[in-house]
Amino acid sequence: MKVKCDFCKTEYSVDNMTSSAVQCAVCGHRWSVAGPTRRNTWLMFFASLCALLSAIIFTIAVITQHQARTVSRGPLVASVSSVETITDAEGVSHIVVGGSITNISDDIYGVPDLMIVFLDSDGRVLGRQKFMPSATLLDSGGVVNFNHVLSALPAGTKTISAELSDLETPVGGEK
Numbered sequence: 001m002k003v004k005c006d007f008c009k010t011e012y013s014v015d016n017m018t019s020s021a022v023q024c025a026v027c028g029h030r031w032s033v034a035g036p037t038r039r040n041t042w043l044m045f046f047a048s049l050c051a052l053l054s055a056i057i058f059t060i061a062v063i064t065q066h067q068a069r070t071v072s073r074g075p076l077v078a079s080v081s082s083v084e085t086i087t088d089a090e091g092v093s094h095i096v097v098g099g100s101i102t103n104i105s106d107d108i109y110g111v112p113d114l115m116i117v118f119l120d121s122d123g124r125v126l127g128r129q130k131f132m133p134s135a136t137l138l139d140s141g142g143v144v145n146f147n148h149v150l151s152a153l154p155a156g157t158k159t160i161s162a163e164l165s166d167l168e169t170p171v172g173g174e175k
């Protein structure tokens with residue numbers, strides 16, 4: 001912190017104050033420095049640190065929730081990565097839902113129908129829309145991207161998720 005002599009205006013930079021009493025080295029003027037300034041600085045720092053921490057925790061919670069909603073169980077995982085509203089030449093709005101289906105297993109799977117799921121702010125399902133897969137087979141570790149255009153979202157839609165209609169048996173697996 002900065003300390004200034006009221007008498008001769010000499011400025012001092014003080015890092016560790018052991019007492020609030022100060023004597024000027026130039027003119028010998030004595031005065032005392034108000035303590036609460038330093039404590040307030042610490043309080044401000046602590047408060048902003050708390051705010052930052054809660055912001056980080058909130059962000060993590062949102063991401064985790066989002067992943068829990070968009071990842072379906074099983075060898076194939078569907079997830080929504082983007083939801084964009086576009087307006088065509090006639091001025092009509094469309095919603096473009098983009099995402100991907102990933103095969104996280106060691107087998108080859110046939111790609112099932114994709115369900116786009118509309119959820120409200122409480123996670124209730126408002127509706128589903130079914131799309132045919134753009135690829136037929138997905139190798140181990142393979143990813144297929146999708147981009148589906150919807151004319152409108154159900155009223156109250158807060159989150160858009162993706163599901164796969166059925167879990168298929170691996171291609172060439174046991175009959």
Ligand SMILES: [Zn+2]
Nearest residue numbers: 005008024027
């Ligand atoms: Zn002085």
